[in-house]
Structure formats: C-alpha cells, structure tokens
Amino acid sequence: MAKSSSKDSPQSIARDVARMILTGVWREGTILPREIELASRFDVSRASIREALSLLKGKGLIASKQKAGTHVRARFDWNMLDEELLNWTLSALPTQEFAKQIMEVRRIVEPEACAICAARGTDEDFARIERAYRGMDAAGMDRVAYAEPDLQFHRGILIATGNDFLIAFGATVAAALRMSFNLSSTNPGAPRKSLPYHRAVLDEIWARNADGARQAMHKLMDLTEQNIVSAMSRQKKKDAENETIRTKRTR
Amino acid sequence: MAKSSSKDSPQSIARDVARMILTGVWREGTILPREIELASRFDVSRASIREALSLLKGKGLIASKQKAGTHVRARFDWNMLDEELLNWTLSALPTQEFAKQIMEVRRIVEPEACAICAARGTDEDFARIERAYRGMDAAGMDRVAYAEPDLQFHRGILIATGNDFLIAFGATVAAALRMSFNLSSTNPGAPRKSLPYHRAVLDEIWARNADGARQAMHKLMDLTEQNIVSAMSRQKKKDAENETIRTKRTR
DNA sequence: AGAATTATTATGTCAGACATATTTTCTCTT
DNA sequence: AAGAGAAAATATGTCTGACATAATAATTCT
Numbered sequence: 001m002a003k004s005s006s007k008d009s010p011q012s013i014a015r016d017v018a019r020m021i022l023t024g025v026w027r028e029g030t031i032l033p034r035e036i037e038l039a040s041r042f043d044v045s046r047a048s049i050r051e052a053l054s055l056l057k058g059k060g061l062i063a064s065k066q067k068a069g070t071h072v073r074a075r076f077d078w079n080m081l082d083e084e085l086l087n088w089t090l091s092a093l094p095t096q097e098f099a100k101q102i103m104e105v106r107r108i109v110e111p112e113a114c115a116i117c118a119a120r121g122t123d124e125d126f127a128r129i130e131r132a133y134r135g136m137d138a139a140g141m142d143r144v145a146y147a148e149p150d151l152q153f154h155r156g157i158l159i160a161t162g163n164d165f166l167i168a169f170g171a172t173v174a175a176a177l178r179m180s181f182n183l184s185s186t187n188p189g190a191p192r193k194s195l196p197y198h199r200a201v202l203d204e205i206w207a208r209n210a211d212g213a214r215q216a217m218h219k220l221m222d223l224t225e226q227n228i229v230s231a232m233s234r235q236k237k238k239d240a241e242n243e244t245i246r247t248k249r250t251r
Numbered sequence: 252m253a254k255s256s257s258k259d260s261p262q263s264i265a266r267d268v269a270r271m272i273l274t275g276v277w278r279e280g281t282i283l284p285r286e287i288e289l290a291s292r293f294d295v296s297r298a299s300i301r302e303a304l305s306l307l308k309g310k311g312l313i314a315s316k317q318k319a320g321t322h323v324r325a326r327f328d329w330n331m332l333d334e335e336l337l338n339w340t341l342s343a344l345p346t347q348e349f350a351k352q353i354m355e356v357r358r359i360v361e362p363e364a365c366a367i368c369a370a371r372g373t374d375e376d377f378a379r380i381e382r383a384y385r386g387m388d389a390a391g392m393d394r395v396a397y398a399e400p401d402l403q404f405h406r407g408i409l410i411a412t413g414n415d416f417l418i419a420f421g422a423t424v425a426a427a428l429r430m431s432f433n434l435s436s437t438n439p440g441a442p443r444k445s446l447p448y449h450r451a452v453l454d455e456i457w458a459r460n461a462d463g464a465r466q467a468m469h470k471l472m473d474l475t476e477q478n479i480v481s482a483m484s485r486q487k488k489k490d491a492e493n494e495t496i497r498t499k500r501t502r
Numbered sequence: 503a504g505a506a507t508t509a510t511t512a513t514g515t516c517a518g519a520c521a522t523a524t525t526t527t528c529t530c531t532t
Numbered sequence: 533a534a535g536a537g538a539a540a541a542t543a544t545g546t547c548t549g550a551c552a553t554a555a556t557a558a559t560t561c562t
Contacts (some may be wrong), residue, residue, distance in 0.1 A: 036543085055305050059310075059333075068525075071546075102416060109359060181309075299547085317514065318513065318514085320513075
C-alpha cells in the first residue's frame with residue numbers, strides 16, 4: 001500500500017487515493033477505509049484526510065454518507081476532463097488505451113476549434129498563437145524547450161474560440177502533450193517534425209480560412225497520433241526486452 | 252452578500268462562493284476574505300469553510316497560499332466541464348452566451364460520438380439507448396417525465412463509444428438538457444417534437460451506419476439549438492415586459 | 503537608500519470532543 | 533418463526549482552540 005515515509009500533504013494524499021481508484025485497487029462502489037484508518041495509514045490528522053477527500057469529491061471520484069462511509073462513485077461520474085485527474089491517470093497507467101482515447105477526443109475537438117478560431121479569433125489571439133509558434137521554432141531540437149510553446153500554441157487556438165468549454169478542454173490537450181513528451185525520449189527528433197504542420201495551421205488561421213484551418217489541424221492530429229502510436233510500440237518492445245532479461249535473470 | 256439564515260453545509264457554501272466567482276463579484280486574481288471572516292459570514296466553523304474551499308480547489312476555481320490568502324484562479328484553469336460547476340453557472344447566469352457556447356460544443360462532440368457509437372457500440376449499448384427512447388415516447392407530453400430518458404438517450408450514446416473522455420462529456424450534455432428543460436416552460440410542446448429526430452438517430456445506430464448516425468445527430472442538434480434560441484428570445488421578451496411593468500409601477 | 507533582520511498574519515495542521523444519521527443488533531409481539 | 537419496532541453502535545459531519553509554517557510587512561542597521 002502507498003504508505004509513505006513521514007509527512008504527506010493533502011494534495012499528495014489525494015493523488016495517492018485517486019491512483020488507487022484509477023488503477024482499480026478500489027473499484028466503483030468500494031467503501032474505502034474509514035477516515036481514522038486512513039489518517040493513521042498516511043500518518044496525518046483526520047482533518048488532512050478530510051481535506052484530501054474533499055478534493056476528490058470535487059472531481060466526482062468519491063462521495064460520503066454519514067455512517068455508511070466514503071465510497072467510490074460510478075465511473076460515469078468521474079470528471080476525466082479534469083487536469084489533475086488526467087495527470088494522475090497518465091502517471092498511474094499510461095496505457096495504449098488511454099492514448100487512443102485521448103487522441104480520439106482531440107481529433108474531434110481540435111480541428112473544429114481551429115476552424116472557429118480562424119473564423120472568429122481576434123488579431124491579438126492570432127499574435128499569441130504566432131508567438132507560441134516562434135517559441136517552438138526557437139527551441140530547435142531541444143525537446144524540453146519545445147514542449148511549453150507547443151502547449152501554448154494549441155491552448156491559444158482554444159482560447160481564440162472564446163468558448164469557455166473549449167478553453168476548459170485545454171487541460172486534456174495539456175495531458176496529451178505531456179504524454180507525447182514522455183514518449184518522445186525514444187525518438188528525440190519527433191517533436192520537431194511537427195513544426196511545419198503547426199506552420200500550416202498558423203497560415204490558415206491568419207488567412208481566416210476556416211476550412212483550411214480545420215484540415216491543417218486534422219493533418220497535425222494525424223501526425224501526432226502516428227508519433228504516439230509508434231513511440232508506444234517502441235516503448236512496449238523495450239519493456240518486453242527488459243522483461244525478458246529480468247525473467248532470465250530471475251530463474 | 253449571500254449570508255443565509257442559520258446553517259449552511261460546506262456544499263452550499265461552496266456553491267455560494269462559486270457563484271460569487273462565476274458572476275464576477277470575485278474576479279480572477281481576487282483574494283477572497285480570510286477563512287475566519289468567511290466562517291463568521293456563513294455562520295459556520297473554519298473547518299467547514301476549509302472543506303467548502305477544498306471542493307472548489309478540486310474544480311480549479313481557487314488556490315491558496317500560506318499567509319497570502321486564497322485567490323481566484325485564472326479563468327483558463329476553471330474546469331467548466333465539471334457537472335456541479337455547470338449547474339451552478341446555469342442557475343447563476345443562464346445567459347444567451349452560455350447557451351450558445353454549450354450548444355457549440357455539443358454540435359462538435361455529439362455527432363462524432365454518435366458515429367463512433369454506431370461503428371463500435373455493442374448490442375447491449377444500443378438496447379440501453381432504445382430503452383431510453385421508449386421512455387421518451389411513453390412520456391408523451393409530460394415534460395418532466397420526458398427529461399430523464401432524454402438525458403439517458405444522449406448519455407447512452409456517449410457510453411457506447413467506450414471513450415472515458417466522451418463519457419465525461421455527459422455532464423455537459425446534462426447541463427444543456429437541464430437548461431432546455433427550464434426554458435421549455437414557455438413552449439411545453441417543444442421537447443416532444445424532438446422525438447422523431449431521436450428515432451432517426453436510433454435507426455441509424457442500429458443499422459451501424461456511422462455517417463447516417465452522424466448526420467441524424469447533427470439534425471437533432473440543429474433542432475435543439477433552434478428551440479433554445481427561440482425559447483430564450485421569448486423569455487427575454489417576457490422579462491422585458493415584466494421590467495416595463497415594474498418600472499411603470501415604481502415611478 | 504538598500505540590505506538584512508524581525509514581527510506579523512493567514513493558511514496549514516493537529517488534537518479531542520460532540521452531533522447526527524444510518525446501519526446493525528436486539529427485543530418484543532404476533 | 534417471522535416481522536415490526538426499539539435500542540445500541542459507529543462513521544461521517546461539525547465545532548473549538550491551539551500551534552506550525554511560510555509569505556508578507558515593518559523595522560533596523562549599514
């Protein structure tokens with residue numbers, strides 16, 4: 001169990017509990033240990049535990065009833081589009097399934113958002129996106145420096161739509177990019193390859209060409225998904241090799 | 252200020268504070284009153300206030316720093332796709348802008364989700380959707396009875412995609428339908444008119460016709476948006492009339 | 503005037519107590 | 533024996549008061 005060394009903050013406790021739920025250790029409907037039990041397990045006061053649980057209640061992960069205890073809510077009620085929840089999922093089980101799902105949603109949302117951006121965005125919006133593009137360009141082959149402006153690029157498009165719900169979708173994009181970043185270690189050159197595709201998106205936006213912007217973003221999504229899929233299969237292969245080595249060593 | 256009569260639960264306090272933020276009384280960056288101040292204002296202990304604030308932290312609305320106080324986070328960080336946050340927004344400021352934005356997102360997501368559902372859903376998934384459809388049919392002209400299966404219909408399609416992020420989008424759909432329901436009081440027959448459009452969606456799904464399902468859902472979205480827009484303008488007109496009457500009476 | 507030090511203060515955490523709402527158990531009746 | 537109803541048990545909900553901690557504000561010294 002995730003008992004840690006000495007002191008945990010409510011945030012880290014929330015993350016640990018969330019992971020238990022996300023990884024299926026505590027399934028839907030499971031009544032989790034009582035607060036006093038959790039308090040002693042994490043070596044904090046009951047107040048801190050309650051704070052951690054409140055955080056998770058806010059994300060729809062759990063609910064409490066007096067005397068009955070705190071239970072894991074139905075999967076449907078989990079707010080998977082929450083930024084922290086996405087990050088926790090990402091670090092707990094970065095499966096191929098997760099990657100597939102997140103890219104599927106991006107493909108649905110981002111091209112349309114891009115079209116709206118081109119049609120309705122202001123020049124300041126476009127300038128912000130261009131600034132992000134230049135940041136990516138300036139980063140060269142530096143994966144770390146490339147990541148931040150990449151996010152700002154995509155987020156800038158969402159912001160330009162002026163739609164609060166599309167803007168909130170930025171959290172999902174952020175999680176996806178973080179995943180890509182983690183995977184790109186096996187292929188450092190991959191991020192840079194997306195630069196011309198970003199350029200194409202930017203050009204269509206400046207031209208206020210909604211259809212063109214949609215298509216350009218669509219192509220960028222194609223490339224991104226392709227990169228992720230191949231990176232994951234490489235990763236998988238590597239993991240399998242390590243597994244083989246470990247197995248050989250063990251017996 | 253939202254000071255209430257005697258006892259408030261952390262949830263209702265969270266809602267009240269959230270409304271202050273959503274309506275712009277406390278803008279981005281605003282440092283809200285200190286916990287002791289809030290405690291006396293809501294007539295509860297500091298512990299309850301902290302619980303309420305934790306809930307809002309979980310939704311990305313606020314963040315706290317020792318000594319510096321609790322501040323309202325940037326709009327971009329608000330998780331507007333959270334169910335409670337949507338409901339609070341809906342009850343606090345059900346503006347035309349809100350309606351427009353939520354329908355814009357539905358138009359992007361639901362037709363695609365519907366196509367995926369048709370292509371990939373299981374027969375059990377389809378049966379669940381059909382059950383919802385029959386519930387709508389059975390409700391006849393009863394607006395109240397119509398609402399729940401209507402939500403189940405749309406949610407069923409999202410669930411059938413098997414995509415956790417699309418499923419989480421159900422919260423947004425739920426909020427939109429609640430809004431429609433509230434507005435339909437000025438035109439009680441409106442919901443029922445959507446029934447054949449739902450039927451068309453269902454038929455295309457059973458036929459596993461992805462393109463047809465997408466188009467059918469698209470048409471349903473058209474109708475829904477149309478209903479909302481006309482209902483809102485009726486509402487607006489009514490409000491304006493009441494305003495005129497009140498103004499006349501006042502002077 | 504500017505840097506370093508000290509005081510202040512709001513959130514963070516703790517401890518222990520009591521309130522409240524369910525669930526569980528027990529008891530009594532039919 | 534079965535079922536209704538009363539009593540006990542218990543986990544969350546709430547309150548109080550205290551201290552810890554970190555960021556800010558005020559002060560002192562160079």
